[in-house]
Amino acid sequence: MLNPYREVHALLRRRQPRRMAVVWPILAAVVAMPLAKPALLGFLSLGAPGSDSAAFAAGFEAIVFRLGAVVASAMALHTYTDLVRGPDRPVLDCHPVDAGALVKALALRTARQRVYLPFIAAVLLLPVGIEGNWVAWIGGNAVVFGGWCCALAVGYAIHLLAVWSAFSPSFSAVLDLLRGPNPRMQAALIYAPGAVLFVVGVALLLASAGVSGALQGWSVGWWFLLIPPGLGVISWLCVPRLADRHYVAATALLSEVDGAWAAVDETDEAHRVYLDWLATNRPELLRALRNGWRRLRMWPMLGWLAGFVALFAGWSDDPAAGGRVVVVAGAAVLAITGIPCQLSSGDPPWLDRALGIAPSRVAVARGMVAWLYAQGVILPCVFALCVRQGFVAVYVGGMLEVLAFVGACVGSAAALTQRGRGMWMYGPAALLLWAFVAGRLG
Amino acid sequence: MNEQKPAVMVDDVVKKFGRVKAVNGLSFLVQPGEFIGLVGPNGAGKSTMIKMLTGQLLPTSGTIQIAGIDLTSGADRARGLIGYVPEEPSLYEYLTAREMIEFVVRIRGKGDVDAALEIAGLGDDSNRIIQEYSQGMRRKTALAAAMVAQPPVLILDEALNGLDPPSASRVLSALQQARTKGAAIILSTHVLDTLEKVATRIIMIRGGSLLADAPVSDLDRVRGLFDD
Numbered sequence: 001m002l003n004p005y006r007e008v009h010a011l012l013r014r015r016q017p018r019r020m021a022v023v024w025p026i027l028a029a030v031v032a033m034p035l036a037k038p039a040l041l042g043f044l045s046l047g048a049p050g051s052d053s054a055a056f057a058a059g060f061e062a063i064v065f066r067l068g069a070v071v072a073s074a075m076a077l078h079t080y081t082d083l084v085r086g087p088d089r090p091v092l093d094c095h096p097v098d099a100g101a102l103v104k105a106l107a108l109r110t111a112r113q114r115v116y117l118p119f120i121a122a123v124l125l126l127p128v129g130i131e132g133n134w135v136a137w138i139g140g141n142a143v144v145f146g147g148w149c150c151a152l153a154v155g156y157a158i159h160l161l162a163v164w165s166a167f168s169p170s171f172s173a174v175l176d177l178l179r180g181p182n183p184r185m186q187a188a189l190i191y192a193p194g195a196v197l198f199v200v201g202v203a204l205l206l207a208s209a210g211v212s213g214a215l216q217g218w219s220v221g222w223w224f225l226l227i228p229p230g231l232g233v234i235s236w237l238c239v240p241r242l243a244d245r246h247y248v249a250a251t252a253l254l255s256e257v258d259g260a261w262a263a264v265d266e267t268d269e270a271h272r273v274y275l276d277w278l279a280t281n282r283p284e285l286l287r288a289l290r291n292g293w294r295r296l297r298m299w300p301m302l303g304w305l306a307g308f309v310a311l312f313a314g315w316s317d318d319p320a321a322g323g324r325v326v327v328v329a330g331a332a333v334l335a336i337t338g339i340p341c342q343l344s345s346g347d348p349p350w351l352d353r354a355l356g357i358a359p360s361r362v363a364v365a366r367g368m369v370a371w372l373y374a375q376g377v378i379l380p381c382v383f384a385l386c387v388r389q390g391f392v393a394v395y396v397g398g399m400l401e402v403l404a405f406v407g408a409c410v411g412s413a414a415a416l417t418q419r420g421r422g423m424w425m426y427g428p429a430a431l432l433l434w435a436f437v438a439g440r441l442g
Numbered sequence: 443m444n445e446q447k448p449a450v451m452v453d454d455v456v457k458k459f460g461r462v463k464a465v466n467g468l469s470f471l472v473q474p475g476e477f478i479g480l481v482g483p484n485g486a487g488k489s490t491m492i493k494m495l496t497g498q499l500l501p502t503s504g505t506i507q508i509a510g511i512d513l514t515s516g517a518d519r520a521r522g523l524i525g526y527v528p529e530e531p532s533l534y535e536y537l538t539a540r541e542m543i544e545f546v547v548r549i550r551g552k553g554d555v556d557a558a559l560e561i562a563g564l565g566d567d568s569n570r571i572i573q574e575y576s577q578g579m580r581r582k583t584a585l586a587a588a589m590v591a592q593p594p595v596l597i598l599d600e601a602l603n604g605l606d607p608p609s610a611s612r613v614l615s616a617l618q619q620a621r622t623k624g625a626a627i628i629l630s631t632h633v634l635d636t637l638e639k640v641a642t643r644i645i646m647i648r649g650g651s652l653l654a655d656a657p658v659s660d661l662d663r664v665r666g667l668f669d670d
Contacts, residue, residue: 004548008534008541015536015571090532093498094588095549096522183460248497248518255499256459259490263459 005088005098005105013109025116028428029123032435037127039327039438044131053216056136060128061212064140067121068147068204068228069197070331074117075110075148076196077298079155082110084163084189084250099247100240103156107239111152118145120431139211139225146207146228151200153236158199160242162192163250181272182297183260185253190298203228261294274300275372284357285365288343292369296342299335303376306332310381314396317388322396325381326441330403332377334430337407339373340366341422344415359416367412374404396441403437447510449474449595449626450495455504457490457650464490466650467504472626474594477617479637479644480630481664487650488630489529492599495628496526508595522550525593527601531584539568539575539583543590550591558590561616563609578604585613589620596620596627602636614640634665 037044043059083106092102121144122137129137165171166188179187210224273293279286292300310329314321343366352362378400385393410429414422450472457465465487472478482488493499494506497517506513508520533542540559547553559568562582567575572583581604588596596617602610618640621627631637637644637658644664646654654664 004545008537008545011541012534012536087532091534092549093496094526094528094531094584095546096518098549099518244518248521251498252500252517255493259459259464259499263462 003101003105005102006108009105009109013112022113022116024424024428025431026119026123028431029120032431033123033126035432035439036124036435037439039323039441040124041127044127056133057212057215060136060140060215061208063125064143064211065204065208067124067140068144068208069201071117071121071144072147072151072200072204073193073197075114075151076155076193076200078110078114079152079196080159080189080193082106083156083159083247084254089251089254093251097248099243103160103239103243103247107152107156114148118148133215136211136215139214139222140208142225143204143207143211143228146225146232147200147204150203150228150232150235151196153232153239154199155193155196156239157235157242158196159189159192160239160246160250162188162195163246163253164242166253167249183257185260186257189253189257190301193298199231200228203231278372282365284362285368288362288365288369289372291343291346292339292373295346296339299339299342300373300376303332303336303373306335307377307380310377311384314381314384314393315388319389321389322385322392323441325385325396326399327438329377329381329400330434330437333374333400333404334407334434336374336377337370337404337411338423338426338430339370340408340411340415341418341426343369344419344422363412363416366415367408370408370411371404374408378404399437399441403433406433447507448472449476449509450628451505451507452491452495453505453507455491455494455501455506457487457494457499458502464650465494465501465647468647468650468652469504470645470652470655472595472628474624474626475621476643477621477627477641478629479634479641479658480628480647481632481634481637481644482647482653483632486647488647489599490650491647492528492597492628492630495597496524497521523594525588525591525596527581527584527588527598529599529603531580533572533580533583533587535573536571538571539564539579539586542572542583543586546587546590550593553590553592555590558586561589561613562586563612578606578609581605582609582613589616592620592623592625594625596625598627598629600631601629602631602633610636634661637661 040063041059043056043063083103086106088102088106118141122141125137125140128140166175166185171188172184175184175187178191182190206227207224210221210227212221213224214221273290276286276289279289306329310325310332313328314325340363352359378397382393382397382400385396407430410433411422411426414426414429418425448471452468452470455465455468456463468491480488480491490499494501494513495508497513497520500514508523511520511523513520534545537545539562540555543553543555543558547555562568562585564579564582567579572580575583581601585598585601588598602613605613614636617627617629629637629641638661641658644654644656644658644661645652646664646667653667654660656664
């Protein structure tokens, strides 16, 4: 018998109006590629492959690893969304579920919807091939595509293991240590995408080092390409069994987390929302801040993490440090300023009409939340540059603030016009913005 | 289902969220063929109790069994025995009601699609996609999906809200039929008049504790407690 979940997903796919959506990010990458080339592929100017193969290989290894890590991060978040908080769960919660078959169908749908990610990387790496090194281009794409496959499988496995760890008494001490102000069980879910990125990141590190070595004549390095897909296959073999044991339990976990927050709301709610003191007399801003903090907390937290990474990128006397900061922090800023699209997808369409709040006020509030969250990325790296390089910090900080402002405006506009589907408009626009800024300043 | 075992057994169940006790030592049994009205004011703990009965929330302490299966350890197995309509039903928006019910029949392994659609009373609308449905039509689709495989336990959370009187009457009659065939039914509601016609027993909770467990003939007494 065919998988009923796959059949339903196929039927839904045919009826949902999203057919062109996968093409837009790839087209955006085609436009972004020449803009981003100076920042991403600066090593090409160090010399033709062959004449300075060590410099070429080192630069190529770094960019392949970074692109692979970005793709893996996106897949880690997507597997979390599809498996844990996806649209199937509330529908299927009322019925018995063949979790193994369901997770196969979910993985296939995630793969189909996110297949553009390695293609974007392939387009961004295209100048490597165009300038004569097609072997390197193919090797680099093999690393990124392997990382994509690996993140898909490892993502499902680790998120299912996260459900188990949330209920396991042996993890309660660790989760208490990590949870901060969150309910204990939520800690397992918050850190799961990071665990996926760590595991896949190690595989990508080895694979990109293998390609780099192979380009310098160490032929064994090609075998390293098998590490990410191999890890993916091993993880995937465990997934049906993990799904049978833990997919259904995730519903209880989510109810537990939501119930714990509801209990908190009854007592000292006002003190537990990040930046809510800024929302005096602005109910729509307070709502956006509360929704953002409670539903999308992972994003501001990832922003702080990115700010920490950018701080190290900027903590240097190297004149190129400012450029590095713009590339790294700019990407993180633009990832965060897409938050208005996610905020709008959770708001009932009738609510603002019923409350009599103008859509433009809501859009401005969502944009402000995005801009505020982006400060978690910008301020640490500007501080580092200020200490180490003085005036450059003003220039870089100003550029990042402009980028955050423009990103927040674009994100809000996409959310206002496209609601839950706004990310499909915002994503390509953000890629182009980042490529433009990184190409000019990176 | 084994006739010796109650359809639903709730034994000293407590549910805490942090310091808040949503359900406080609740115990009751539901036998096959019983129609229970679970009533209580807003915030009484009805929805928390319903979520625990369907395995969507685990009790902090105590035991819940569905036909002898412990929900804490066998939620996935117990789901096959439960037909459940949540307060806000979720459905695949781009399926028609007929396709939705056909899908449920496939994953449950049995059921009569046409008979279920007749209960829903959607007529030709069953071939329109659910996204175009009103709240009432969605609820009727969810009811049909819950009843299509004739599960031995039906748990309905405010499931009659938003139904027009003819639809509510048709659904209640279908529920009565299911009950006479041996299904145990738990209907959470705050409309006591509905229960007078169909329920065999009323369980009233307030503040997470059992306030009354009485035959439907004592409805007036329960109504008095409700008004208090």
